[in-house]
Amino acid sequence: MNLPDLKGLKGKRLTAAAGALATVVLIALFFALNGRVYAVSVEGRFIGNVKNKKVIEKARQRLVEKYTEKLGPEIRLAQEIKVSSGEPVRDGLLNEDELLRKLEESIAIEVKAVSVMINDKEVLAVKDKDTAESVLQAVKEHYINGAPGELVRVEVPDRIKLVEKYVNANEVLSKDEAKDLILKGTLEMKTHTVREGETLWDIAKKNNIPFTKLVEANSQLKSVDKLSPGDVIYLQEIKPLLNVTVVKRVTKQEAIPYETKIVKDNSLLEGKRIVKQEGKEGLKQVLAEVVYKNGLRMSEKTLEEKVTKEPVARIVAQGTKAVVTYRGSGRFYWPVSGRITSHFGNRGGEFHTGVDIANAVGTPVRAANSGVVTFAGRNGGYGRLVIISHGGGFETYYAHLNSINVSVGEQVSKGQVIGSVGTSGRTTGPHLHFEVRVNGTPKNPLLYLGN
Known part of the structure; x- marks a missing residue:
């Protein structure tokens, strides 16, 4: 009977154990070298995992470049991007484009701009001081051009201050947007276009607006009783953020009313009247100074009058002849x-x-x-x-x-x-x-x- 070689069997077992250990070490080394990930978060909110820090840096750089091209060099990220060791996830890793998109959703971009303050209240922001001054001038010109006559003076009683500061990029307005905001008090003015046969009462009822409020919001209308198809009706009151007073000197023609003279005529029966002469209005040239506030006519002062055509009196004969x-x-x-x-x-x-x-x-x-x-x-x-x-x-x-x-x-x-x-x-x-x-x-x- 042959006995097993115990020494050889022991050696084979040692060799197998050593091989298994080597495999484990190789797998661990593989994950150490290739399986490490980085977790990206913004203000404590997890964004995702990336393969390496280069992906994070490139995404951040692209984000800055994108807004620099749009808003200028003086921008900054309002929130900090934090990187820490991450755990492999089944959903995989974010690539550069995916990370950029998520960062845009999570990070506010701030840009150095100029805030316009009116009466110590911050009302809007534009990209620079030149734009701010251009907006304010455009508002003045809007009111100047909207009133007839020769300009005498423009007055802005409100306190205006321009302050340079970082603001959210989404808050920076274009010149036209800033002008509209100052003139109307809102960027989203709701309007209604008049259709054939519509009245202001109809529009007020349809939009659940008190009639008096609708009248106040539409001071531009010549008559609240007569609308024309295509007229634009404001559904909310316009409240300008800046008060502008414009004084104009105007020269205009005005009618001089004629008087009616009654003359007695004993050739006509008592109580009977006939017109002997039709009346005609006269004309006068008036030089006046008119004050407008925010486009609305407030007062008028006559400076000079000159009659260019005298009125003609209307003469009416009244009968005095008694009939028995x-x-x-x-x-x-x-x-x-x-x-x-x-x-x-x-x-x-x-x-x-x-x-x-x-x-x-x-x-x-x-x-x-x-x-x-x-x-x-x-x-x-x-x-x-x-x-x-x-x-x-x-x-x-x-x-x-x-x-x-x-x-x-x-x-x-x-x-x-x-x-x-x-x-x-x-x-x-x-x-x-x-x-x-x-x-x-x-x-x-x-x-x-x-x-």
């Missing part, structure tokens, strides 16, 4: 035919001041004689009433009318239709209540009516 009707025809014309249902005088405990002539609703009512209409409308128990003055103190009344065909001041002729029979006012049926008054006192109409 009973002398002309001897009688008044019956205003309507029909049966008299109520006479002049005492009636059931009251005094009836005229006569009631019954007829159907709508029957024409005619003027009893020529004259001037002094009343045409509703009058208590009379209902619809027409009063005609015939001169010489004579008046006739036509009451309870269904319709009225004349108006106050109208000259009517004898027999002219002035209305129709009705039941308006206090009445029990369709009829005409007719009165004759002399110097205000009711007289019996039958004494003046023809047969």
Whole structure:
């Protein structure tokens, strides 16, 4: 029986163990040389792992170069990039482009700029002092050019200070953006373009804005009652950040109103008027000093006036010739035919001041004689009433009318239709209540009516 070679077996086991150890050492060395990673963080927030520090440096350099080209050399990163030993992750490592993108999302870029302060309040920032001064000048010119006339002076009562400092790159405005912000108080002014048939009331209701607030926000409108398609309506009040007063000297033409002269004419019937001469407005040249604040006209002072065309007075002839009707025809014309249902005088405990002539609703009512209409409308128990003055103190009344065909001041002729029979006012049926008054006192109409 052969026994195993124990010495040889032991040696083989030692050799295998040594080989295994060598393999472990090689694997560890491989990871030590090739598996080490670097963790990148910004203000304690983990961004990702990278293969080596060169990736971090190149990404940082590219970030700086990108904003230097855009904003100039005086920029800085607002947050610090921190690097520490990292652990390999299943998701892999960030390459340079990926790291650059994540850094842009996480780091604010600050640039040396000029902050514009108005009344000790920081309102905006632009890239340099020249731009700031250019913006302020552009604001002044906006108001200067927006007002007519010769410039007298420009006044800016607010305190303005330019301060150089580092600000977030996203806060730096262009010249046009800065100008709009100062003029309107916001970069995002909401507007509405007027459509055909729209009114300011419609726009206020649609946008849930009080009407008075909408009017205040649109002082540029010539009339709030009449809009034209295409007009731009501001939906919020414009509050300029800088107050600018512009004083202009203007020369303008103004109309001189004409006066109306009344002349008496005894060839015309009393109460009648005719225009003898049409009036014409005159003209004058006015030199004035006008004050505008933030584009709005505030006051005007007249410096000099010169009449270039005298006005022409309007001359109206007023009749003074009295007409005594009973002398002309001897009688008044019956205003309507029909049966008299109520006479002049005492009636059931009251005094009836005229006569009631019954007829159907709508029957024409005619003027009893020529004259001037002094009343045409509703009058208590009379209902619809027409009063005609015939001169010489004579008046006739036509009451309870269904319709009225004349108006106050109208000259009517004898027999002219002035209305129709009705039941308006206090009445029990369709009829005409007719009165004759002399110097205000009711007289019996039958004494003046023809047969």
